Amino acid sequence: xxDSAALNHSPEIFDNMTPAEFEERLPDLFGIGNGKVSEDPRxxxxxxxxxxxxxLVRDLExxxxxxxxxxxxxxxxxxxxxxxxxIASKLKGESSSLDEPNSTFE
Amino acid sequence: MSSMILEAQTGMQxxxxxGLFKRNPPIAGEAEAIERAKEGDPDAFSKLYAxxxxxxxxxxxxxxxxxxxxxxxxxxxFLHLFRKLGSFRGESAFSTWxxxxxxxxxxxxxxxxxLNLVSLEETINPSEDDAPKRDFGSRDQxxxxxxxxxxxxxxxxxxxxxxxxxxxxxxxxGFEHNEIASMLExxxxxxKSQLHKARLKLRELLRNPEQFxxxxxxxxxx
Numbered sequence: 001x002x003d004s005a006a007l008n009h010s011p012e013i014f015d016n017m018t019p020a021e022f023e024e025r026l027p028d029l030f031g032i033g034n035g036k037v038s039e040d041p042r043x044x045x046x047x048x049x050x051x052x053x054x055x056l057v058r059d060l061e062x063x064x065x066x067x068x069x070x071x072x073x074x075x076x077x078x079x080x081x082x083x084x085x086x087i088a089s090k091l092k093g094e095s096s097s098l099d100e101p102n103s104t105f106e
Numbered sequence: 107m108s109s110m111i112l113e114a115q116t117g118m119q120x121x122x123x124x125g126l127f128k129r130n131p132p133i134a135g136e137a138e139a140i141e142r143a144k145e146g147d148p149d150a151f152s153k154l155y156a157x158x159x160x161x162x163x164x165x166x167x168x169x170x171x172x173x174x175x176x177x178x179x180x181x182x183x184f185l186h187l188f189r190k191l192g193s194f195r196g197e198s199a200f201s202t203w204x205x206x207x208x209x210x211x212x213x214x215x216x217x218x219x220x221l222n223l224v225s226l227e228e229t230i231n232p233s234e235d236d237a238p239k240r241d242f243g244s245r246d247q248x249x250x251x252x253x254x255x256x257x258x259x260x261x262x263x264x265x266x267x268x269x270x271x272x273x274x275x276x277x278x279x280g281f282e283h284n285e286i287a288s289m290l291e292x293x294x295x296x297x298k299s300q301l302h303k304a305r306l307k308l309r310e311l312l313r314n315p316e317q318f319x320x321x322x323x324x325x326x327x328x
Contacts, residue, residue: 027295027302031283059249060305063312066253067262067277070168072161074255079163079180084155087184091151094188 015045019053022046026057036061133157136200144191151191155184158201162208168274169212171263179215183208205279209289249312261311264319269304276301 017025029037037043037057047054136157142150162183167176186207194203262270262278271290275281276297281289283297290297311317 027298030302031298056309059309060302062249062253063258063305063308064277066255066258067273068280070255070259070262070278071280073164075160077164077167078160079177083159083163083177083181084152086181087155088148088152090181090185091148091188 014042015049017046019050022050022053023056026060030060030064035064132199133201137196140191140194140196140200143188144194151188154187158204159184161201162204165205165208165274165279166212168262168278169209169271170216171267171270175215179208179212182211182215186211209275209279209281213289249309253312257312257315258308260318261308261315264311264317265304265307269300269307272297272300273304273308277305 026037029040029043038047038054038061047057135153139150139153139157143154159180163176163180166179166183167173170176170179183204187204190207194200262273265273272286275286275289276283283294283301286292286297287294292300
């Protein structure tokens with residue numbers, strides 16, 4: 001189902017979904033807007049009636065929110081010093097072959 | 107192929123996308139270092155490496171799950187950057203451009219290794235055992251208000267490769283489904299479906315941490 005098709009229904013349709021139908025649509029629903037299904041008023045009644053679905057949505061949102069924080073690495077996630085040594089060595093070779101006297105990678 | 111993928115693969119830039127700067131704001135001194143590095147200043151290139159090595163390495167490590175391969179790909183990414191830097195025109199955030207370049211190199215590397223990413227669904231879909239269980243699970247076991255990043259890193263590294271790839275690209279790196287679909291040569295729907303399965307599998311893992319994969323020696327990543 002496309003993004004638009006996933007939500008192209010009257011709100012009552014969502015109120016009366018079965019949990020299985022909800023789960024089938026969930027990949028598309030998370031892909032719409034800010035991805036916060038729990039805050040979308042169209043699903044409020046359904047989620048209130050289906051606490052298992054509400055718990056699932058909340059958990060998946062927590063996972064996505066925490067994942068976004070992983071974008072900024074921590075200080076202990078540096079590559080080994082040998083990586084730069086190898087890069088510099090190869091670039092020195094390339095610079096020489098390109099006849100660029102100003103390039104001195106050390 | 108989206109313009110952004112084309113840009114990272116070929117070094118050509120198309121149109122600017124202001125949204126890309128949201129997550130990758132310019133870094134102090136970066137623009138000057140880029141211009142100087144384009145002119146062949148080795149100190150400037152060294153500065154670019156210092157500014158971006160951690161993110162590039164972490165991205166490689168998360169995608170590959172192996173320290174030595176991640177270091178090799180970090181090296182390749184910066185060598186490639188050196189050769190392509192002249193085509194960077196500042197129309198997107200430099201780190202976004204660099205990350206795309208890195209992702210494409212990693213994907214090429216995986217394809218060379220024989221991991222066929224052309225049909226994501228058929229080739230790197232996990233076995234039945236690895237797939238998330240199709241139930242809602244007990245509410246009693248719901249995750250706490252937050253999951254700490256170390257635990258999530260460990261859970262991500264335990265994901266099957268196909269799930270891990272889409273999860274890292276979308277939820278960590280912030281790529282859109284249409285971009286991921288172009289990179290992995292699959293459909294947008296497939297990317298959404300893989301992401302959803304990845305999150306379900308992570309939920310399962312986080313509720314049962316004993317299922318985390320045990321790293322083999324100190325060389326396995328994250």
